[in-house]
Amino acid sequence: GAVVSQHPSWVICKSGTSVKIECRSLDFQATTMFWYRQFPKQSLMLMATSNEGSKATYEQGVEKDKFLINHASLTLSTLTVTSAHPEDSSFYICSARSSGRASNTGELFFGEGSRLTVL
Amino acid sequence: QKEVEQNSGPLSVPEGAIASLNCTYSDRGSQSFFWYRQYSGKSPELIMFIYSNGDKEDGRFTAQLNKASQYVSLLIRDSQPSDSATYLCAVRVSGAGSYQLTFGKGTKLSVIP
Numbered sequence: 001g002a003v004v005s006q007h008p009s010w011v012i013c014k015s016g017t018s019v020k021i022e023c024r025s026l027d028f029q030a031t032t033m034f035w036y037r038q039f040p041k042q043s044l045m046l047m048a049t050s051n052e053g054s055k056a057t058y059e060q061g062v063e064k065d066k067f068l069i070n071h072a073s074l075t076l077s078t079l080t081v082t083s084a085h086p087e088d089s090s091f092y093i094c095s096a097r098s099s100g101r102a103s104n105t106g107e108l109f110f111g112e113g114s115r116l117t118v119l
Numbered sequence: 120q121k122e123v124e125q126n127s128g129p130l131s132v133p134e135g136a137i138a139s140l141n142c143t144y145s146d147r148g149s150q151s152f153f154w155y156r157q158y159s160g161k162s163p164e165l166i167m168f169i170y171s172n173g174d175k176e177d178g179r180f181t182a183q184l185n186k187a188s189q190y191v192s193l194l195i196r197d198s199q200p201s202d203s204a205t206y207l208c209a210v211r212v213s214g215a216g217s218y219q220l221t222f223g224k225g226t227k228l229s230v231i232p
Contacts, residue, residue, distance in 0.1 A: 006162075032218060034218075034219065034220075042224065043207065043222045043223060043224040043225055044163070044207070044222045045222075046219060046220075046221075049219065091160075093162045093163075095220075097218045107153070107165065107168060108165075108218065108220060109165075110155075110162045110163050110164070110165075111162060112161070112162050113161065113162040115160070
């Protein structure tokens, strides 16, 4: 399957600082990437849909000014958590859909995830 | 609101047995259905997808879909301890060009040696 790389895999930061997480599709072009957040023992919750060259679409309840998403190229999307607080501590996972695939099943490929801990 | 429901478990089965994981969904217009496996602290990995009524087999895994009952299941034959993980059911929301997935909370499977 296709490979999606996420970096960093884990990060610890102080409250009030900003953290950037990168999501790269390594062997395919991704016109659309999705950012999920997962709290312990909970399911993946979609935060936003990132489209290359346009503004991200945020899910209800997700602050766009706090979670900045940039999808400047077909292989890279970034999520910046601004002014992070302890309640932002979570497992953030990106996923991507290959623009080159003919399949219409909607198969997504996931990054390895980034565990954020805000002290 | 589109919902995907799973029994959180844990589901414990002995090694070599068949594990049966179930999932129901609320959006009757849902088109594609996915089963992901997630080990603790890791991101989900796709096991199978299905979009037609009936059974789809891949190795030890069989996905079953019944759109009339809005029900999808995953059977794991000859369960192995390495199958112990949380299994997430995901449904592709309906809508032209939509590739968003709605996930269930997952069922934790424990295969006892």
